[in-house]
Amino acid sequence: MERSDGSLSRRGLRGREAELEQLRAVLTSVVRTGSGVLVLLRGEPGIGKTALLGEVVTTAGAAGFSVGLGKADELHHIVPLSSLAACLLYGDRPLLSSDAFADLTRHHDQRIWLVERVAEAIEARAAEMPVLIALDDVQWADPLSRFALKQLPTRLRTSPVLWVLTGRQDPAGPAQEIVTVAKGGLPSVTVPLGPLSGTAIGQLADDTLGAAVDDRVRQLLDGAGGNPFLAVEMLMGLGTTGPSGQPVPEGIVVGVRGRLRSLEPSTLRFLQMGAVLGRRFGFLDAAALYGRPSAGLLAELEEAVRAGLLDDDGEQLVFRHDLLRQAVYVDIPPSARKALHREAAGHLVAAGHRPIDAVSHILRGAQAGDDEAVTLLRLAADDVLSVTPGLAADLMTRALELAPPGRPSWYDVGVRAIVCLTRAGRNREALETGDRLLAARPPLETFGRIQAALGGTLWNLDVAEELRRRAETALALGGAAPEVEARLTALRALALSRGEDLGAAREAGENALRAAIATGDREAHVLALFGLGESALNAGANAVALERFTALSAVEPAFLPEEIVAHQHMDDFEAGRRLLLRAADDGGSVPQTKLLWAQASQHLGLGDLDDAEADLVTMERLENDVHICVQQVNARVIRSWIALLRGDREAARHQLTAARERRATKPNPGNTAAVRFLEALIADDEGNTALALDRIRQVQQEGPFMRWRLLRTWVGSAIRMALCGADRALAEDLAAQAEAHGARNPAVPTATGIAAQAAGLVRNDLTLLERAVALLEESPRPLVRAGAQADLGRALLTTDRGAEANAALTRAHDLFVESGVHAAAARVRRDLDRAGAGSRRATTPRPVQGWEALTASEKKIARLVAAGHTNRSAADLLVVSPHTVNTHLTSAFRKLSVNSRVQLAHVVMALPED
Template sequence: MVGMLDEAVRANVLADEGDSLVFRHDLLRQAVYADIPPADRRALHREAAQQLVTAGHQPIEAVSHLLTGALPGDEEAVLLLRRAADDVLPVTPALAADLLTRALELTPPRRPSGFEVGERAIVALTRAGRNKEALATGERLLARQPPPAVSSRLQAAISATLWNLDRAEDLRHRLDATLAAGGASPETAARLRALRALALSRGNDLSAARADGEAALREAVAIGDREAHVQALFGLGETALNAGETAEALRLFTTLSAVDPAYLPEEVMACQHLDDFARGERLLARATGQKDGSLREGMLLWSQGHQRLGLGQLDDAEADFVTVERLENEVEAPVHQVNARVIRSRIGLLRGDLAAARHDLVAARKRLAVKPNPGNTAAVRFLEALHAGAADDHALALERLREVQRHDGLLRWRLLRTWVDEAVRIALRGGDRELAEDLAAQAEAHAARNPDVPTATGLAAQTRGLVANDVDLLGCSVTLLRGGPRPLNRAAALVDLGTALVNAGRRAEAVEALTEARATFAESGAHAAAARAQGLLGRAGARARRASAGPRPSQGWEALTASERKVARLVAAGHTNRSAADLLVVSPHTVNTHLSAVFRKLSVNSRVQLTRVVAASEDD
């Protein structure tokens, strides 16, 4: 062997680098590799993997050889793939899913160890967002009719997948059947009970959800099972949030994210429900700075989009929701796509971009056809009510709002929590006073549960003021909303107050309120809302003023948002998407969304062309 290697070195095929021999050119390596018979090639790869492990290398370093050299029934290869997957799961779940899927392929179907490998594969696939693949894997394994203890573990693994696919009712039925069948270990039983609490959090009987969650949490702590602990906290947090108990939800989600950082987005959104956007911003900055990939990026971007939306940053919010949809398309897990399109359409209505708003409405309807659950249906019906109201079709708007009201109270209030003032206006314009009263009562009940949350108390005063046509209550709502972080809610309350003041003949006060509303809307880019405030100013007798800047053009440098310009300048300066993301403290996926919009708006298709356009814009 040594003589053959010496000959290869003399022939300039190999180069001696002291501790190792390397091919002088990759083409030579490829040529030699191609001449090796496939069977011998697999054997060499398998031997290389064994040598690496024997020499003390990490299993992940042997993976490329294992994937090529292992054959079905190779138990050692399966074990190494499992160890490598365990190492990378917290960092790159997609790679872990690939490794475990391969390990499952190498495990003969009749071998009991296949169920354990399959369970791990389901978990990794779910963590990677490949929910359909995870569910299909679980169904294939269950079709082999494993023993009850194994079947219950597989059902527990599949449950997270069903939750991600928004199939709460299916999840509950499966869990009920699995728990009734018995045979689960104490750890698995605790996990199943915790998952049942999570499924029940989407129903009307929240007391049952809370009871199951608390029982599962006690069991998890007693037996020391981390997974059951996490699931129980998640179920209890969702139950508290749906019950409107936002302080309790934040407490639970804070505890949960300390146990498992992957749930930090839930903590962020609980902060938003409590109007603590400053804490939410700190959490988002901390999460965005993480490079280990342990967070669910789609959910993190979803929480970030709501943060930007709540703060009136419409451009950045839209970019986040676009990015969420793109990420979900990549992993074929359309969790948020209906609601993302609903929000984007609403942003279009606020801006006055009716074409974009209608386009997103159509897209939301198409996505609803794929996921026609009650929550998605209510969201799309409410969006249709907003579109009808914008077209002054108050009868159709009222009909669609009534359809929303036919859904259970949980989903209705979860949807309307920060939009209830718009729902009340639709009811009043359509002549349904009873519905308006009901909506105002819901807002007041929510405020009673959350007396320290300015948005909750402000909306309660605003909706009651609208129903009672009470100027003082509307003024109180503005005062309360000034204590909160949501400029668009405050501006809407100012418009309601200004309208009431005009009707009461208090024109000077009306002008003051409407002027502030117009400026707030314009600053957020809600140009249609600003224009409506301007029209009301005319009714109040205010002097005509030069129109403020309207919607941006659709093409050219002026069409770019502030964030898109920052990205364009950084890329033109030579930054990669990753380095630009690090500087802006955002996700590289968000930078990619901004850059795609920049290319489209500037009609360029390369970074070189972009650099020229940026240079020209700086010279102007």
């Protein structure tokens, strides 16, 4: 609000004219451009951040924004999504209904899925009007809200969404972390709030005391150090006691205490109980902690409200400022604070609050040996594990510290801590926790449970041999419960699936499955089926692998991506498409990163390389977001291979460097083989035959070439390199492996076709190459078909069958062009020149800017978004992930040099009719 003379009338906004003008300009730019902006208001406590945020909210509402306003709370900073909840659920037009929010929290098995649903709600509202999401005190935001705030501003940068956060001056705090993540993704503005000038403080004094302001008061205000909140509190204190009262000491907390001196002792004690409960607290909860009936505290409540210390929002009492709460809180002796927090936790749980609501008090008040506190921490960890596994791990680690060592309950808590730490991706910490428990020499039954709990940890750490050793040790010692023994048996089988003797792995898996069924243990059942599927796929028994993974996904839907990939290995991409559609409607039970890998494999197999690359880029980003990186080596290898096919050697080498870096953190044999093969491809492309041949031999040192499922369709390239390097024995070995793989998969055209192609290359046999082309006509993989056609065409060039050579090479050329691999097409075109068919028009790579720089998928998505589709609706139409749509859209915006959906719509409307 402004007076008629233009001066600000609201206390706390004196001297903030420049900042207000800057924020109004940002509001205007969001409306004008239709694109997102992130603003951080930063400063010390009491400097006026909340007041300034309130002015932004008022101005935005008047300008037609849909406004969501929330405030993070120090004592509720661990309740998942509590900080953002107010931004989503309250206001004139809530972004989410209470029912919709409750539905989200019931199905929030994955952070990524949940945040995407929140993004869709905001995006839908932003299509109607600009949106302001304002969150005060972001330094106390809960972990899930912080996670969301790192994703959402960039995810919604193409929509008119303004994010305004307030935070304290902490260069390493959550506020700065959110801004750092957003930089480069969307415009971000930091507005530092410094001390007010003496003139502005004088204006505040005039506002508060009017004629009562004299030189002595102005001298006292120097102690506020330009902090408007402290200045106002000093002035209000003077207004209560009179200018002749005791001088107000300097310092924020001491200054605020001046406001509390006139209160009745019982009112101050009531406020202290509230301060223990948090900035927002229930009247009944405070009365219970005080130990008095609520009716007997009405006078104290009225005095606290009348003194301007508390507000009553109709549901809870709220300290008017955090500094008021802190001033009350610090006067409670530390030992009393601890006891009161512990008592508060008990009262909250007894009153029906969730365990997670009491956890902050447990963390501040519990002492070693507090069994009730341990139980509450465990219940809270179970409640938040699915969406904030890191928080669950922290809670269980604290519970383990409180539990008495050596007791059965200590081991129980430790096993649960291992599970939570593993889910959070903190595998080293989980292993250390497990080994600490084992060092205490637990009973045999407990020993087996600990080793079984460490199974997922060791699998994630890529130490299959250590997993096998531990499982076998626990089984040999005996004493484990039947269900635990079944899990250990299944873990042993899973570990063996990474070894050389896959026959032994299959046998172990069958034994494990029987044990799982006999005990009825679901975890053992899942592990046994997973081990059997892995063993079968690694052995190249694709039909068996499909059978196992289909059974597995029926038991545990999170493994649906494994079933999709198994269908792809059977050349059944139509089944893969149907399952991808089903997963899109699944409601979040399938991990998004695994689903993106399956989707990328689908696009890769079908020759949709642009889409495959977008999927892989998105997958890696999401894996980084959740700190669980699984497929990044393979993803970089594939992206490098695609770059080579397109003729972009610089990009190929960049991806090779990235693949090497990621392999350093997961140096398992499969990753090592993939990187070695990529090095061979790049060396071959650069004409370094000796190096290429050396790298193929190194692949074989990790295990037979066809053992590595990623490399199976590339065996022809390896054979050509071996023949070029005059290593016929290596070429024959590779061909024999391909032949054996084809024999194991007689119903898979790709497998049988590649086997014939490999044999034809080694034997220089036209009949076998022709057979390969014929078999691969039934394969859904265009790049594999193109490679076989090219091999046949080149072989035919050495005969007098020029017309047939021309036909085969032309078909190969066209298939390569359709997939956008211009370097591969150019190599075939040179062969066509040799065949006398050089009139074929050369293809040119896409430009880097403008509409023609967009891939086919980017054009489709650009047109859909320009027509008003959201990421979700566009994803549904194109049968891809909304995350992939976002990746395509980001690329399209960059190539078109636009920043919003409105600008994109103008570009699309200006295009000529097709």
